[in-house]
Amino acid sequence: MRTSGPLDAETILSATEDVLRRHGPAKATVVDVGKALGVSHAAVYKHFPSKTALREAVSRRWLNRDRDGLAAIVGDTGIPAPQRLRSWLAALLTSKRAKAHDDPELFAAYKILVTEDSSAARDHVADLLGQLAAILADGMADGSFRSADPAESARAVFTATTRFHHPGLAGGWKDPGIEQELDVICTLLLDGLRAAPPRPASTGRGGSHGHP
C-alpha cells in the first residue's frame, strides 16, 4: 500500500488515523497499521516506542487541528474580549461536537487519553487554558473585565463550561437547547468577570464552608 520511499512518522500517523477511524481504538492493532502501510508491524516500532505512544501522537495531531481553529478567534483582536469569549466557547462546543459526531472512533481514542490522564490530554487542556487566558487578559487590559489573575479566571471559566467540552459528557451535546444553555452560562460568567467587586461590606465571602 505504501507508494514509495522510506517510512516516516507522518506517514505512519496518517495510516494509523485511518486504521483507527476504520476499526476504532478497541480493535485497531499495530499489525493493521503495518498492513495498511504494506510493512511488517515491527517496522512501526522503529518509529514509535509503543502502541500507546502511537495513539497519543495521532490524538495530539487531531486535537491540534481544533486548537488552531480556535486560535483564530483568540487572535481576532478586532472584536471586544467579552464577545470573543462568547465566540470562543461557542466554537469550542461546535468543534468538539463535530468531532464527536463525524469521527466517533477517534473521539473514543481521545476519551481514552482523558480517562488515562495522558500527557496529550493534559497538554491539550493547557493549550485551551492558554487561549482563554489570552482573551481574558485582553479584556482586563482594556477594562472590559475587572483585573484578576487571567490564568485562574481561565481555569474557572473552563471548569464552569465543563459540560460543553468534556468528552465524557459528549452524550449531552445533541441536546436541542444546548446552545442557549451555553449562552445563559456565558452571560452569567461575563457578568461575573465584569462586575466591580461589590461593596466590601460583609456580603459573605471567605473560606468558610460546611453546614453551620
Add this chain to the structure above:
Amino acid sequence: MRTSGPLDAETILSATEDVLRRHGPAKATVVDVGKALGVSHAAVYKHFPSKTALREAVSRRWLNRDRDGLAAIVGDTGIPAPQRLRSWLAALLTSKRAKAHDDPELFAAYKILVTEDSSAARDHVADLLGQLAAILADGMADGSFRSADPAESARAVFTATTRFHHPGLAGGWKDPGIEQELDVICTLLLDGLRAAPPRPASTGRGGSHGHP
C-alpha cells in the same frame, strides 16, 4: 435470614442495598437478594416488576438521603442567600464525594442510572434544581441577587458546577485543590448573579455564535 412476618418493599430494598454494596451492581443478582432474605427470587418479583426497577428504587432511597441533608441548608433562612448558595454547593460536593468514596458500589449503580437517563436520576436532578431555585428566589426577593427566572438561573448554576457533582467526573473529586476551585467558581457565579445589568450599551450580548 428473614426474622419474621411477611415481606414488604422496605425490607427488600434494604436487603438489596446490602447485596449491592457487597457484590456491586455488575454481579449482584436477584437470586442473591432472595438468598439474603431467605426467600426464593420469585418472591422478590411479587413486589418489584424487574431487576431494573429494584435497582432504581434502591438508588432513589439512597439519593434522597443526600437531598434531605441539603434541604436543611436550603431551609436555614437565617443566613443570607449568597452564603447559603456557597454552603449548599460545598455540601453537595462533600456528600457526593463521601458517597463515591464510602459506597463505591452503590455509587456505581447510581452512575448506571445516570448514563441510562433513568427517571430516578432525572428526578434527583429536578430535586436539586428545586432546592437551588429556592435559594436563588430568596436572594432575588431580598435584593442579594438581581431578578431573573430562578429556575433558569438554578439550571445555569447547576450546569456551571457540573464538575463538582456529575458522577461521571467523580475521579476528579480527590483532587487536592478542589474545594478552592469550587470557591473560585462560586465567587464568579455569585458576582454574576449579583451584578446589576451593565450599562445597556453594546457590550456584546445577543445570540450570535460562530467564528466571524
Add this chain to the structure above:
DNA sequence: CAGGTTTCAGAATGTGTATTCTGTAACCCG
C-alpha cells in the same frame, strides 16, 4: 547502520460451550 525483516514469549483477546440469571407461569397454603 538506518531501516527494514522474521521469529518468539507472554499478555490480551476471541470463541464456543456450560452454567447461571431473569422473568413468567402454573401451582400451593393459611
Add this chain to the structure above:
DNA sequence: CGGGTTACAGAATACACATTCTGAAACCTG
C-alpha cells in the same frame, strides 16, 4: 386470594482453550 413456592425458556454470563497481538531480539541489506 395475597404471598409464597417450584419449574422452565431464553438471555446473559462465566470459563477454558485457541488465536492474535504486543514488544523485544536477533538478523538481513542497500
